[in-house]
Amino acid sequence: MGRVGVSLQPLVDRLSDLLRERNVLHADETPVPQLDPGRGKTKKAYLWAYRSNALTREPPILVFDYQPGRHGIHVRNFLAGWQGHLMVDDYAGYKALFTQGVIELACLAHARRKFFDLYAANQSKIAGEALRRIGELYDLERQAQDKEVDERLLLRQTEAKPKLEALHAWLIQTRVTVADGGGTAKALDYSIKRWPALVRYADSGLLPMDNNPVENAIRPIAIGKKNWLFAGSERAGKRAAAIQSLLGTAKLNGLDPHAWLKDTLEKLPTWPNGRIDELLPLRKALA
Numbered sequence: 001m002g003r004v005g006v007s008l009q010p011l012v013d014r015l016s017d018l019l020r021e022r023n024v025l026h027a028d029e030t031p032v033p034q035l036d037p038g039r040g041k042t043k044k045a046y047l048w049a050y051r052s053n054a055l056t057r058e059p060p061i062l063v064f065d066y067q068p069g070r071h072g073i074h075v076r077n078f079l080a081g082w083q084g085h086l087m088v089d090d091y092a093g094y095k096a097l098f099t100q101g102v103i104e105l106a107c108l109a110h111a112r113r114k115f116f117d118l119y120a121a122n123q124s125k126i127a128g129e130a131l132r133r134i135g136e137l138y139d140l141e142r143q144a145q146d147k148e149v150d151e152r153l154l155l156r157q158t159e160a161k162p163k164l165e166a167l168h169a170w171l172i173q174t175r176v177t178v179a180d181g182g183g184t185a186k187a188l189d190y191s192i193k194r195w196p197a198l199v200r201y202a203d204s205g206l207l208p209m210d211n212n213p214v215e216n217a218i219r220p221i222a223i224g225k226k227n228w229l230f231a232g233s234e235r236a237g238k239r240a241a242a243i244q245s246l247l248g249t250a251k252l253n254g255l256d257p258h259a260w261l262k263d264t265l266e267k268l269p270t271w272p273n274g275r276i277d278e279l280l281p282l283r284k285a286l287a
Contacts, residue, residue, distance in 0.1 A: 005239025007268055012063065012242040014276055015249060016078075019061045023084035024053035024105075024207060026214035027094065029070060030221060033230035034237060042230045045237055046070045047221060048078065051214040055152075055206050059282035060252040062217050066241035068234055072096055087211050090194060106197035108134065109210035114187035126174055126184055130191075133167045141209055153205030161202045168195055217248055250281035257281075 019025070028049050033042035048065040052058065067074040072093030079086075079097065087105040088094045098104045112134045119127035140160050144152040175188045191198065201207040221244065231237035247257040260281050271279060 001243070002236065002239050004265065005242045007265065008246055009242050010273075010276060011264070011279060012245050015061055015245060015280060016063050018280075019050060019052060019063050020079065020082050022052045022056075022058070022061070024056075024087070025079075025082075025084060026051040026053070026087045026208070026211055027075060028089065028211060028214045028218055029091075029093075030218050031070075032066070032221075032225065032237060034068075034234065035230050035232050044069075045231065045234065046074070047218075047237070047241060048074055049214050049218050049221075050078065051217050053206065053208060054213040055149075055208060059284070060249065061282070062214075062248040062252055063245045064221075064241040064248070066231075066234070066237035085200075085207055087208050087214075089211060090190070103200070104197040105200055105207060106194040107211040108137065108198055108201075109212055109215075111191045111194070111198060114190050118183050118187050121183070124184060126178070127187065129170070130167075130187070133163065133170065136163055137167075137209070149205035151205070156202045156205065161199075164199045164202055168192075168199075171195075217252070220248075246281055253281055253283040255281050255283070 026049075029046045030049070032045045032047050034045040036043040045066065045068050048067060050063045050065065052061040054060065065074065065078050070091075070093060072095070075094060076096060079102070083101050085103045085105050086094070086097060087107060089107055089110050094104075112131065115124075115127040115130040115134070118124050119131060137160055140155060140163070144155045147155065171188055171192050175185070175192060178185045178188060201209045231240060247261065250257040250260045264279050264281075267279065
């Protein structure tokens with residue numbers, strides 16, 4: 001598997017370059033146990049995930065970057081010099097990027113999750129009302145799913161934006177009535193604090209409203225950890241990330257990952273470097 005990872009690394013490097021040419025990206029990270037030799041234990045490493053925007057007609061790209069920690073320096077290194085809109089959660093490691101020309105998009109699903117957990121815990125009426133209002137925004141987005149960019153923008157401007165403005169006013173008014181420190185206050189504060197980044201999507205027909213596309217891409221990794229348990233070393237983690245990047249991208253592009261991998265490994269030894277793009281697991285862009 002190590003040799004396979006080494007062989008495929010040039011394809012992953014090229015895929016990463018193509019990903020950074022896109023101007024809207026999703027990012028997230030998930031912990032991975034890594035064997036810690038000599039201690040009989042594991043330590044925590046991280047698999048950082050970067051995905052292209054699902055709302056474009058371009059072939060989707062998914063890249064995993066295995067790193068020994070969760071420090072923001074890792075995302076800054078991966079996106080060094082990149083400019084565009086970045087959809088992330090509220091993790092502090094991303095914040096430095098937003099002082100360097102990257103534009104923050106906040107995840108509405110994360111904001112909803114705060115209220116969902118609150119409602120599940122105590123049937124809170126405030127949480128229920130927040131869920132209802134956010135649900136209406138998702139209903140509109142489902143209506144816009146198969147529309148052209150300009151049609152989606154029109155729907156967001158004429159219908160979603162007034163609902164967002166009403167939601168914001170309700171959040172502010174409700175917060176005044178809630179004591180500090182409790183779960184309700186924290187759920188309200190999360191959305192109020194991130195409001196400019198939460199509503200930014202409504203001024204475009206191309207920007208995503210949540211980080212679900214990359215979270216869905218990470219889900220197989222989370223399930224897989226129950227089977228393979230840990231990475232044997234940092235080098236092994238990086239090789240696995242390379243393979244997962246290509247198989248994940250193949251799956252997003254509607255390709256059979258196993259068939260693509262078999263065909264590519266057979267071609268690689270004699271394939272010219274100047275034609276490496278032809279081996280990437282990408283479907284053709286839609287017109």
